[in-house]
Amino acid sequence: MLRDEGSTAARAVKSVELNADLVIVGGGMAGTCAAITAARAGLKVILMQDRPVLGGNASSEIRLWCLGATCHMGSNNRWAREGGVIDELLVENLYRNPEGNTLIFDTVLLEKVLQEPNITLLLNTAAYECAKPPGNADRIASVTGYCSQNATRYVCRGELFLDASGDGLLGFVAGAAFRIGAESKEEFGEGFAPTGEFGHLLGQSIYFYSKDVGRPVTFVAPSYALKNLPGRIPRYKHFNAKEHGCRLWWIEYGGRLDPVHDTEDIKWQLWQVVYGVWDYIKNSGNFPEAANLTLEWVGMIPGKREARRFEGLYMLNQHDVVHRPKHEDVVAHGGWSIDLHPADGVFSEFSGSHHLHSKGMYGIPYRCYVSRNITNLFMAGRNISTTHVAFGTTRVMCTCAVGGQAVAEAAAICIKRKVLPAALAKGELLRELQQNLMRNGQYLMGEKIEDPRDLSMPAEVSASSELKLGALPADGPLERLTRSHAQLVPVPAGRLPAVTLEVFADEETTLEVQLRTTTRTDHHTPDVTLASQSFKVPQGASEVTFAAGTVMPHAGYLFICAMKNPKVSVRCTNKRITGMLVVHHYRDETTAKIGGEDYEVWAPARRPGGQNFALKFVEPVAPFGPAMIKSGVLRPVDQAHAWVAALGDMKPTLTLKWPAAKSISQIELWFDPDYDHAMESSQYGHPERAMPYCVSRYVIRDDQGTIVHRCDENHQARNVIKLPKTLQTTSLTLEVVSTNSSDSPAAVFAFRAFA
Incomplete structure (x- = not known):
């Protein structure tokens, strides 16, 4: 039994001090992918997330599909899906959850984070202040958060910090330069810059799910539900009894309010709209097919689109997206349209979204992820250094995710080399960053992998066949x-x-x-x-x-x-x-x-x-020869960049051969996860659990024909095989047993070996 007689002094809540190489505030897709990447690179990571689950807008709390450069497969962006950690997550989600249940996606994200021993995960912990070293105003020393669930205050000290919080809480309290709202057309020469009538901020959304219970269900609207829907919402005829969830993304509000401090007011307005919409569907008499429908779920917090954008070493703008110049410091790619919404949202006379698509994908410079005035602060997610117009494309979650991976790899180099983030913006450290990103699956436009450690490069490559x-x-x-x-x-x-x-x-x-x-x-x-x-x-x-x-x-x-x-x-x-x-x-x-x-x-x-x-x-x-595995590109771009076996080859093999024995401790295989498929994380649903092009079963043999590795189930693009002991061999042979579809021949982007 614990008994306290009381105290005349004020009590303090429990306080815990933690230390890490990298402290991440925000556990959306950017923060989650950053944490996993940094942990795998050897950093000690603290991931502070103010919600009970990871994923941000893609989580079961908001239920928006995770999407990026594929644009729902409605653009000219071919083989555009993001690579690296976000691809691993989406492919795993598809395998477990082809129906697109956001609750299952929650478990995928949590599992992947929990599998990394270098990550300290703080859920339900809201950051609220930071401290700086004495006499060093341009640097962060610690960030403090509070968890209401366990009444604990966490003081997290680190060498480097990442603001992936969306609203930019950490950068704001640290004093980082930022912007809110739209630039004028003249500042960056952006023809798509919005007028005041259209509005300078995107709003927030709350979604709802309905289900058929097989019998009539009545609905009595709460008193705060929006009344006279046809008189209040210009596009009310777009509502129907079939669509729900994030297909109603245009239930949006808040673009003329403070996107940070007015969020609770925005939430109430969105609840009024949602319950008013459901009242209209159930009780207007216009939807008799809704008789057996009931509300299954309504979001408790809004999904946010826009708030602070921090000023980095460069600001991405419309010209970069449309004309797609080559940036020497490219570390990520985007491809969603410039997608701007009217500030009045669901109450606007304008259509719900206005798009400008470029001819292809664009590169995002490293400089957009580094604060220009806080020297140890990275940004990732929707708060990176862009204009309002360019933000219209970089804000989507898969694009946010690859930014998270980029800064995490950068943080690992910073810790290893004992430098600050700005040092990686050019020169050899930049090249090291780009190579590390590509080796781990990140697609960088115009770049290719050049790895002197890769023993496949000097090897003679042969195959049992090639598709002609x-x-x-x-x-x-x-x-x-x-x-x-x-x-x-x-x-x-x-x-x-x-x-x-x-x-x-x-x-x-x-x-x-x-x-x-x-x-x-x-x-x-x-x-x-x-x-x-x-x-x-x-x-x-x-x-x-x-x-x-x-x-x-x-x-x-x-x-x-x-x-x-x-x-x-x-x-x-x-x-x-x-x-x-x-x-x-x-x-x-x-x-x-x-x-x-x-x-x-x-x-x-x-x-x-x-x-x-x-x-x-x-x-x-003959575009599919075995030499393609040396191209240094892990997806189709200007060529297929893959070896593909002939259609009639029932036992396809790919062999690396050296004139003298090599010592090999690790093998890496890169298969085809169909980067053209949008693979939305929720609601869409998909016809298969594994991509048809992907090798599902294989064995690897040494020069004596001995099996050194066998895989009887695979659906991931990247397979890393760490051998139990170093292998001495003059050859390695990959034997493909099957792909995930009998109509797809074996295909391999890379077959690497390392000492």
């Missing part, structure tokens, strides 16, 4: 040309061979076929027409052959375009091949008048659709 594109089996469905469709094929520069398509026409007609490519090899916008030919097509089945001789100006992707004709269908194949896709003319981007570009958007269909054309090349094209 002659004739793909015509075993798939017919794709009707209600839109123009195009097959993407990676080809070398030079003269193109003749290519044949099998078509079926409802009646005699004419079909136009175009060969296109791209102006730049770092995007997949088919903005260059190389040749065009019209074919008279008889009724029924026939073939059309585009003659040889067209010159491909550079190695890259060829678009074989069957132009729109609803009377014609193209025969497809069921074979799904790494680095090949069919896209269709989806829409036209017309944003030149606001500083964007005018161009065509060609996007793929989601599986189970989206089959490749059953192509026939008169002279086979």
Whole structure:
């Protein structure tokens, strides 16, 4: 028994002091990925999160899908999904949770963090102040947080700090320079900068879920629910009984209030709207199909979009996103549209979102993640150094996540080299950072892995076979040309061979076929027409052959375009091949008048659709040779960058061979997790648990044929094999037993070996 007789002095709450190399405030996707990355790099990490779960807006508290450069597969960004830790998390979530249950995603994030012994996780702990070293106003010494669940105050000391809190609490109390709101058009020459009427801040959202209970359910609205919905919400006709969750992202409010200090007021207004919407759906009489529906869940806190943006060593702006210049200090990529919302949100007369898409992905400089006036402070997430316009694209969670990975790798170098973050903005330390990021799966535009430790580079590489594109089996469905469709094929520069398509026409007609490519090899916008030919097509089945001789100006992707004709269908194949896709003319981007570009958007269909054309090349094209595993790129970009086995190879093998024995203690394999698939973390749902292109079972043998590693279930891109003892061998052979789909041949991006 504990008994206290009382005290005349005020009591203090329990206080705990902790020390780490890196202290992270904020456990959303940026903070979570940063913590995992830093811990794996050997740093002692404190992750302070003010909520009971990780994931921020992607968690079960908010329930927004985690998304990024793939743009829901509605843009020209091919193979754009983010790599590294965020890819590992999304792939694992898909395997466990293809239905997109946010509660399961919570468990994936928590498990991955708990598996790292270098992380001290403080949930339900809100940071509220920081301390600085005596006489050193430009540096943070500690951050203090309070956990209301255990009535404990935590003082967390560190060498480096990361503000991944969204609202920028740590940077604010530390005195970091920041901005809130939109810049003028003139400051950065941004044609998309909003007017005062549109508003200078994005708002916040609360979502709801409904479910059918199989019998009529009444709903009596609370007194604070919004009344007269049709008279208050201009877009009220968009509400229906089927959509819920984050598909109602446009239930938004707060863009004309203080996004930090007015959040509780914003929450109440959003609750009024949500319950008013549900009252309208249930009781207006316009939705009889809602009779058996009940509210299953309503968010308790708003999902935030915009607040403080800290000023770094560089501010990303509209020009960087649209024109995509090469930044020497690129450490991450983005690709979501510049997506600005009206400040009045759900009450606005404007449409809920205004988009400006660029032709391809853009790079984000390291300088955007480093505070310009607090020397040991990083930023990651929605508070990084951008203009309001550029923030419209960098704010989405997968883009936030790769920023978290970037600063975590930077922090590891800072601790190792005993330097401050700004020292990594150029020179050898920058190059070290970029190489570490790419080795761990981060995609950096225009860069490639160059690792002198990798024993695969001097090795002779051979394979049991390689896929040469002659004739793909015509075993798939017919794709009707209600839109123009195009097959993407990676080809070398030079003269193109003749290519044949099998078509079926409802009646005699004419079909136009175009060969296109791209102006730049770092995007997949088919903005260059190389040749065009019209074919008279008889009724029924026939073939059309585009003659040889067209010159491909550079190695890259060829678009074989069957132009729109609803009377014609193209025969497809069921074979799904790494680095090949069919896209269709989806829409036209017309944003030149606001500083964007005018161009065509060609996007793929989601599986189970989206089959490749059953192509026939008169002279086979060979873009998938074993030497591709030395390219230093771990995804299709300008080429497939993968070895792909022949379709008939039932026991595909890939071999590294050296003239003398090598000492090997670690092997790394990189398989294809389909970087083109958006893999939204919630609500969308997906038709498979594992990507069809990914190798699922394999063995590795030494030069004596002895199995040194066996894997009987795999769904991840990266496989790291740490051998129990150092192996002496003149060769390593990867034997692929199966992929996750019998219609996808074995594919490997990298097969590395290390002493």
